[in-house]
Amino acid sequence: MMAFIYHSKCQSASSRHATMLSILLLLSVAAISSCLGHNDIGENNNYHAKPAEEIIRCIESERKALLAIQSDMYDPGNWLSSWNNDDCCKWRGVTCDNTTGGHVTTLDLRYPYSTDYYDIIGASKVNPSLLELKHLKYLDLSMNNFDGAHIPKMIALLVHLEYLNLSYASFSGLIPPQLGNLSSLRRLDLGRDYDLRADDLDWLSRIPSLEYLDMSGVNLSQATSWLFQINSIPTLQVLLLSYTQLPPVSSPVPPFNLISLSMLDLSFYQHFTDSLLRLFSNGSRSLEYLDLSSNGLTGDFASARSLEYLDLSGNQIVGEIPPTVRNLVHLEYLDLSNNNITGQLPQTMGNLQNLGYLFLDNNFIIGEIPETMGRLFNLRVLDISNNHLRGQMPRTLGGLCKLINLDLSDNNVDGELTYLFDGLLSNCPQGAKISYLNLEANHLSGMIPASMGHLSQLEEVYLSSNSLLGDITESHFSNLTNLEYLNISHNFLNVILPNDWCPPFNASSIDMSFCHIVGKFPDWIRTQMNLKELYLSRVGLSGNLPPWFSEYVEATSLEVLVLSSNHFNGCQELVSLDLSENKFSGEIPTWVGISLSSLKVLCLRSNRFQGVIPINLASLTSLQVLDISSNNLFGSIPSSIGNFSSLIKIQNGTLEFYDVIYSIFRFHPRPTPLGTFYKESILVTAKGYYSTRLSLVTSIDLSNNNLSGEIPKELRKLRGLLFLNLSKNHLNGEITETVGDMKQLESLDLSVNNLIGVIPLSLSALDFLSYLNLSHNNLSGRIPTGPHLSTLNVDPSIYVGNKDLCGIPLPPCPGDAASPVQPDTRDEYEEEKNSEKLEELVEFAAVALGFVVGFWSYIGVIIVKQSTRIALFRLIDRSCDWIYVLLAVKSSKLKSKWQMMT
Structure with a gap:
């Protein structure tokens, strides 16, 4: 009866199973529905059909009602564009029946677009004019977005309804028990409206002809008598109750009354028991589809010989697959994956000649694959992965x-x-x-x-x-x-x-x-x-x-x-390597530190690199910017990091930093002079923000990894380092006192680590330090003070998360005198800034005055003394002549070389 299809695009086992389950469930539902004379997917069902020779005219009041309903439906694709003529019986999704006097009996407003589009669908409303369609037998509002509205109670007044589909429609709240008044209902689908709930299912007993019930995803945690109430509907053929949080069934279990049941889905029901398994699998001789996945089952095995689909995956079934599996001769789909099944595969599995899909993955099956598996000529999918099979x-x-x-x-x-x-x-x-x-x-x-x-x-x-x-x-x-x-x-x-x-x-x-x-x-x-x-x-x-x-x-x-x-x-001449913000994985290649000997900038930020920091990175003697932040690196910071020779040198109080742009793009007419700024795509994390300005920059950023161990003392050698960021790691130990040896340091971020001990006094000796963050560690003791740190200590956030720290700008330390009032460091800072501005102004005025006096003294001599004026102009003429001759000679040589080359 069932037809199965399969499609795989590099999915994981679980996702492939889920996809197959959805497809198979849909096809099974469609097949059973066709037997019942219903079809909610197409329009060719009993409710849509009408004799071709009969002429059915639209009733005006119902036409107006339909237009009112249309006005509240989200329809960006104009799928209801046919609703624009006088004859509503010819509109899309609308069917009229002459036996009822031409009244509308079918209204199919199922949203027709893909689920991807459904994810961003706008909101719709159920218009009260729906009540004008009193003869409706078929109503489908599925796949729309009713934006958390309650299911309207007025639907219960459409007493002729035989088919009601409100699935995937974003309804919420309590399911109105008035739906029990729809005594003619044969199919009720409320599935996948995850915000719906029902505290009691007694109202279902008032629908004596119900054949199909889907409440998947509805919260039924309060429906304590659910089995007894559903068991009172002997006409039920399809029962879908997955993800419903059903409560345990109280003893004794009632005698099985669902003699017509052919499809049952109770997956993800954590209170399922072996007695319930026996009840359902043995109680109905017509049971063809049984999904009891992820229910915590430990023993027993469904034995209904009529089964075509059996899913027991994701349970805790132990022991061997019983030889009696050979009795399930109609089985087309069997999923026993993700259990604790042991033993060997039974030879009798070769008797399941109709089997098309077999999943036994993620178990503890041993032995060889039996030769009889080769008799499963209808097999489309065989998955026995992640077991202990051996042999050929x-x-x-x-x-x-x-x-x-x-x-x-x-x-x-x-x-x-x-x-x-x-x-x-x-x-x-x-x-x-x-x-x-x-x-x-x-x-x-x-x-x-x-x-x-x-x-x-x-x-x-x-x-x-x-x-x-x-x-x-x-x-x-x-x-x-x-x-x-x-x-x-x-x-x-x-x-x-x-x-x-x-x-x-x-x-x-x-x-x-x-x-x-x-x-x-x-x-x-x-x-x-x-x-x-x-x-x-x-x-x-x-x-x-x-x-x-x-x-x-x-x-x-x-x-x-x-x-x-x-x-x-x-790649020996490569100067800058920036691979940031990609998805590179694996370890940082060791050849980076061996082959790229001229590298000045290495940026691997925001990737998926893992492993330890390669020791041979220290071989990059020209490196001035190292950024490997936001990866999955672990281990300690290698002590060899203190060997970056380009970060050690200080020349005349300034750092050597070569023009990276000129080294990469050779067509520039000349290198950018030192001291000027340029912009490049490399970002340097400095002073709490990302900067694209690189001039005289030396930086190390290892932040946001899983690095551990102590901060290596060898860092003290990097006297030319400006920016150091080790934040968001698992570093421990104390902040070394030698941090004060990095005299040029402007930015230091050690936040969000496990550092202990006191803050070293040597920090106060870092005259250029303008950004400091030691927050969220385990530091203790008094915050050091000093003429330079006082400008940083106005912001307490740089020390938060260290419960044992004290002193300005945090609360005073124990034993500090309470009477003296600490001066307002902010006011002192502002006063110091104003004083510096005044000094700068005086210096500027002095320089300007000196320039004016010197310039006019020289010009005055030239104007007054003729001999000096003549000597100056002769010097200028000779210089111009010399430059002209030099350029002419160079030009002649270049022309000769060019002619030889061509």
């Missing part, structure tokens, strides 16, 4: 021509792939259907047969972490036009692909890490314009990255690029 894959799997998804990953399966690939090709004259193949993390050996290239439906191939060997050539991919995900990493493979090879696929993810790529960096990568992830770690590549690579990275949507543990070179 049975050759019979090569005969499963309908197989779409095969996942045996994370087991101990050994043997070769030849029988599987060659079997699928030789046994399936109409072509193998397999599109998802995951055999990673096993003990497979031998070569990957070139016949893989003829499995043309393959979209995802995962063969990593095995013992596969041999060569991978273009024949392995000859017909893989649909390939999107390829992972052959951690094997003993030689990838031999010619540089001019043009792959037939356009992949999203390629991982060949820990294989051996023969030759230079593969040029065929540049054809993969959809690539989001590229892993080529430890593949034996060396030499230069190709010149096209940087443009390729910029032109594609590449999110993850891992080239670590290779032997690339050719």
Whole structure:
């Protein structure tokens, strides 16, 4: 009876199961509905049908009512655009019935757009004019957004209703028990309105013909008699109560009365018991669909022979799969994943000839895969991943021509792939259907047969972490036009692909890490314009990255690029490397500290790097800006960080900082002079904010990681450091007294760590310090004072979160004299600023006066004394002549060289 479909796009096991469950549930509901004479998806149902020869005219009062209803419906796509003529019986979603005198009997206002669009849908209202449609039998308001409104009680006055669908409509509040007055109702769907609740289900007993009930997601936590009340509806065929927070069933359990039940979903019901399982699985001989996933079941196994769909995933079922599973001969879907099942797979599973979907992943199953699995010729999905299977894959799997998804990953399966690939090709004259193949993390050996290239439906191939060997050539991919995900990493493979090879696929993810790529960096990568992830770690590549690579990275949507543990070179002249705010992962490559010897700026901020800070970063002797903040780095700060020689030098009171822009963009006519400012995309975190102004800047930012240990004393060597940010880590120990040796420090942020002890007095010796943040640590004792710290101590927020700190600007320390009133440091600061301004003004006036006196003294001599004036002008003439001759000679030499070159 049921039809099942499958689609996989690199989903996790759980998401694939959820997708399948939704699809299967929808198809099952549609199938059962068609048996009942209802269909809520299309318009071709009993309520819409009318004889073609009959002419039905719209009733004017109902036409006006429909227009009023339309006015309150959110309709940006004009899906009700047909509601503009006189005959409302021809409007979309409206059906009239001549047997009722031409009255409207069907109103289908289900929102027709995709769920993505539904997420941002505007609000609608249920217009009171709905009551004018007194002969309605079919009402569908699903997939709209009624913005948390209560279900209108007036719907209970539409006494002829046989079909009512209010699902996914954002209703809230108490379900009106007046719905029990709809005695003709056969189908009631209130599912997925997660803010609805029902404290009692007694009103359902007044609907004697109810066949379909969906209250999934409704809060039924107060409905203590739910089973007794639902059990009183013998006509019920479909019961969907997942995610409803149902309370436990009181004993004794009533005799089973739902003799017509064919579909039951009680998933995510934490009070389900084995006695309830026996009640439902044995009570109805017509039960075909049973979903009891995530219920905490520990034993027993559903045994209803009529079952076609059985989902017991996410429980705590222990023990072996019973041999009696062979009795479920009608089963098409079986999901026992995420349990505690042990033992071997029973040979009798081969008797389930109708089985199309089998999920046994994430259990503790041992032994070999039985040969009888090869008799499941209708199997489309087989997932036995993450178990303890061993032995070889049975050759019979090569005969499963309908197989779409095969996942045996994370087991101990050994043997070769030849029988599987060659079997699928030789046994399936109409072509193998397999599109998802995951055999990673096993003990497979031998070569990957070139016949893989003829499995043309393959979209995802995962063969990593095995013992596969041999060569991978273009024949392995000859017909893989649909390939999107390829992972052959951690094997003993030689990838031999010619540089001019043009792959037939356009992949999203390629991982060949820990294989051996023969030759230079593969040029065929540049054809993969959809690539989001590229892993080529430890593949034996060396030499230069190709010149096209940087443009390729910029032109594609590449999110993850891992080239670590290779032997690339050719970047010795690179001055600035900024890879910030991407999704790079893995460890920071060690070659950064070895190959990029000229690097002055290294910015890896806001990525997903992990591991420890490489010790050899200290080999970057020219480095002046290091920003690896906002990653997942751990471990201690290496002591070698104190060896950055460019951060140690101080020349004539100023720092050496070269023009990074000039070094990168060679077409600039001349370097920017030292002392001027320029803007670049590199951000330096300084003084509590991000700055794009880099001039005479030296900075280290390791903030927002998981670094631990003490602050290395070797930092004291960095006498040229201006900005130091170690905040938001797990650093401990004391702030070293030698911090005062970093005389040029302007910004120091050690906040949000686990630092202890007192604040060192040497901080007061940092004359240039203008930003300090020590908040949220475990510091104690008196806050040091000094002529310079007094300007910082006006802001108590820089010390908050240290409960044992005291002194200005925090509360006084114990024993401090209470009588003397501390001077207002803010007033002192303002007075000092005003004094400095006055001094600057006096200095400026003195310089200006000196310039005026000196200038006019010199000019006066020239004006008064003729001999001096003549000597000056002769000097200027000779200088101009000398410059002209020099330029002429240089120009002549350049012309000669140019002619020789051309």
